[in-house]
Amino acid sequence: MADCAWVRGARQPTPLTAQRVDHVPPEPRDRPRFRRIAAVAAGATRLRWRRALPAAVACGLLLSGCGKQSIVAPRSPETHQISVLWWWMLGIATVVFLGAVAMLIMAWFRREVPGLPILGEREDVAEGMVLLFGIGIPITVLVALFAVANVWLIGKTSPPAQASTAMTIDVIGHQWWWEVHYPGTSAVTANEIHVPVNTRVNVVATTADVIHSFWVPQLARKIDMIPGRENRVLLYASRPGTYRGQCAEFCGFQHANMALYVVAQPQDAFRAWLASASAPARAPASPQAQAGERQFMSDQCSSCHTIAGTSAQATVGPDLTHLASRSTLAAGTIPNTPAELAAWIANPQAIKPGDRMPDLGLTRGQIDQLVAYLETLR
Ligand code: HEC
Numbered sequence: 575m576a577d578c579a580w581v582r583g584a585r586q587p588t589p590l591t592a593q594r595v596d597h598v599p600p601e602p603r604d605r606p607r608f609r610r611i612a613a614v615a616a617g618a619t620r621l622r623w624r625r626a627l628p629a630a631v632a633c634g635l636l637l638s639g640c641g642k643q644s645i646v647a648p649r650s651p652e653t654h655q656i657s658v659l660w661w662w663m664l665g666i667a668t669v670v671f672l673g674a675v676a677m678l679i680m681a682w683f684r685r686e687v688p689g690l691p692i693l694g695e696r697e698d699v700a701e702g703m704v705l706l707f708g709i710g711i712p713i714t715v716l717v718a719l720f721a722v723a724n725v726w727l728i729g730k731t732s733p734p735a736q737a738s739t740a741m742t743i744d745v746i747g748h749q750w751w752w753e754v755h756y757p758g759t760s761a762v763t764a765n766e767i768h769v770p771v772n773t774r775v776n777v778v779a780t781t782a783d784v785i786h787s788f789w790v791p792q793l794a795r796k797i798d799m800i801p802g803r804e805n806r807v808l809l810y811a812s813r814p815g816t817y818r819g820q821c822a823e824f825c826g827f828q829h830a831n832m833a834l835y836v837v838a839q840p841q842d843a844f845r846a847w848l849a850s851a852s853a854p855a856r857a858p859a860s861p862q863a864q865a866g867e868r869q870f871m872s873d874q875c876s877s878c879h880t881i882a883g884t885s886a887q888a889t890v891g892p893d894l895t896h897l898a899s900r901s902t903l904a905a906g907t908i909p910n911t912p913a914e915l916a917a918w919i920a921n922p923q924a925i926k927p928g929d930r931m932p933d934l935g936l937t938r939g940q941i942d943q944l945v946a947y948l949e950t951l952r
């Protein structure tokens with residue numbers, strides 16, 4: 575240990591007396607200089623604040639979820655109840671916080687005055703205040719909150735009774751994407767769930783690997799996807815629209831890029847979508863796309879992906895039968911455009927590092943053919 579280079583290189587501690595000499599307090603005539611330095615420092619802080627404030631506000635807005643994934647913009651009766659509870663909690667917490675701050679300020683102004691305002695110096699009254707604010711009120715509030723959240727609201731948002739819903743959708747979590755099946759049909763999709771509006775849908779949530787959590791905050795409460803278990807949650811949208819969801823249980827490196835969209839459509843539009851999603855892929859017409867299909871079937875692509883109606887029947891990655899009809903690629907990571915699709919096939923690891931789809935070392939020509947083919951999969 576004494577031989578270690580790090581220890582040998584270390585400086586000897588300076589004797590205490592020498593340190594004392596370094597820290598002589600400034601002479602009185604130095605004071606204005608210190609004041610100048612302090613003023614400059616304060617000015618710099620003010621400047622930085624002026625510049626940082628818009629950024630801080632923007633971050634706050636982003637984090638507060640004022641987008642398509644907000645718990646305070648509910649679109650189902652269940653999430654409405656959840657957001658009402660949230661507003662109550664925010665209101666009560668605000669009263670408690672402001673009350674505590676007010677008492678602190680009052681205590682500071684009255685720091686020379688003995689006793690409590692109005693109540694005076696009586697020992698038993700002071701003790702009563704401690705019991706009331708320290709035990710009585712907290713217990714009442716916390717018990718009420720527990721009852722509302724964990725007894726009443728849990729019941730209100732519990733999974734739908736078996737066979738009480740109009741339809742069931744199976745959602746399977748994968749590192750890092752969502753597999754979606756419509757039982758009773760051959761429709762299989764990924765990262766985009768279509769549902770009819772104003773319809774109770776039973777989502778059966780399972781996982782192919784680690785624990786994930788299915789969460790579409792505007793439509794339903796969270797439901798964990800646990801290995802070896804089948805969990806269920808009611809999915810209901812009271813308005814047509816596209817609702818963003820996100821995996822809500824840390825599940826590995828690309829957890830943050832595990833998003834999904836729920837598209838709530840009027841009945842007719844949904845039925846049309848389901849019919850087309852259940853159909854096998856049509857054979858491509860153009861020579862470029864046909865070359866892409868051959869490439870897909872002969873190369874590694876078909877060892878991981880399914881395209882219904884072809885020889886590609888593997889299930890390691892998402893089903894690509896109707897890839898071109900989806901709005902995003904790689905679980906909401908990039909928009910589904912030909913350019914982004916080409917970038918993904920060329921180098922998925924650059925877009926989603928650590929992902930289960932490897933870089934395959936394709937040439938520009940091969941990528942263009944594959945894109946031409948995949949774009950026909952409507
Ligand atoms: C080793 C297995 C594997 C191979 C080989 C593979 N993929 Fe993938 N692919 C995946 C996985 C896993 C994903 C899901 C990535 C994610 O979102 O995290 C994926 C995603 C995709 C997506 C996005 C799908 C969506 O719905 O967002 C496309 C497109 C795709 N792959 C095309 C291809 C093509 C084309 C090839 C052949 C050049 C190929 N893949 C080869 C495993 C593979």
Ligand SMILES: [Cu+2]
Pocket residue numbers: 747748750785786787821822823824825829832
């Ligand atoms: Cu996840």
